[in-house]
Amino acid sequence: EAGVTQFPSHSVIEKGQTVTLRCDPISGHxxxxxxxxxxxxxxxxxxxxxxxxxxxESGMPNNRFLxxxxxxTYSTLKVQPAELEDSGVYFCASSQDGADYGYTFGSGTRLTVV
Amino acid sequence: AQTVTQSQPEMSVQEAETVTLSCTYDTSESDYYLFWYKQPPSRQMILVIRQEAYKQQNATENRFSVNFQKAAKSFSLKISDSQLGDAAMYFCAYRSPYEDTDKLIFGTGTRLQVFP
Structure with a gap:
């Protein structure tokens, strides 16, 4: 089965711009x-x-994240407008049975805000 | 709130040797789940091993085993016969079955280098 897919793998944007990250989970999760x-x-x-x-959604840092x-099916995470502190690696994961048995993670999107 | 601490930012091991990565956690709960995840340079995180707190027997997956000390709140990962492919970031994680949330709480990770 295909794994969890994230794209882009890297994104470099300027402060104030908008970025959208996408995650395709394992089918059926x-x-x-x-x-x-x-x-x-x-x-x-x-x-x-x-x-x-x-x-x-208790971990969402602020209303710039949607x-x-x-x-x-797939999910998107939009950051608008991006700030320098938003830089990092964003991971997506999916599971069929919840967290007790762990998740399957994607490879992540490395976001750099300059 | 629960916390997970990985006190070793970096570790190194010679190929074929054994290395132990430490993880401690803080909780007042009696039952919970603990995980070790591995993130190789390709960056996809892989579940290495899982432990249920009510089970006294330490989990083992091939060359990977844990030393689960419930009273000490310690959950260390032992890698035997280390291989070059074991080089990765290793993250320890905690899961509460009581809270109305499905999240994992992670430590800061340990970077493991394996030398030939």
């Missing part, structure tokens, strides 16, 4: 998660979708 790792820090939870609904999951 209802649970989709977004995480972020800022350089040298821990990986932090952003939000969790169950199908198209936001189950938990996540959507169209029809319960």
């Amino acid at each position: 209802d649970n989709l998660y977004w995480y972020r790792r800022v350089m040298g820090k821990e990986i932090k939870f952003l939000l969790h979708f169950v199908k198209e609904s936001k189950q938990d 996540a959507e999951r169209t029809g319960g």
Whole structure:
């Protein structure tokens, strides 16, 4: 089966611009998660979708971040406008049975805001 | 709130030798799940091993095993017969089954270098 796919793999944008990250989960996985790792820090939870609904968005840093999951399939994470502190690696993950058995992660999108 | 601490930012090991990566966590819960994830240079994170806190037996997956010390809140990863392909970032993670959330709490990671 295909894994979790994220694109782009890298993105360099200027402060104030908009960037949209995309994640395609494993087919049939209802649970989709977004995480972020800022350089040298821990990986932090952003939000969790169950199908198209936001189950938990407690980790979203502010209203410049907007996540959507169209029809319960792929998800996008938009940052608008981007700030320097948004730089980091954004990971997407999916699971069929929830977090108790771990997730399948994508390769991440490295976002650099200059 | 639960926290996960990985006190070794970097570790190195000679090929074929054994290395242990440390992880401690803080929780007041009696049951939980612990994970080790590996992120090779290609950057896709892979689940290495999983431990359920109520199980006393340490989890093992081939060359990877854990030393789970519940009272000490320690969850170290032992890699035996290290191979060049083991070079990666390793992240320890905690999952609470009680909270109304499905998130994992990660540590800051340990970069493992493997020398031939």
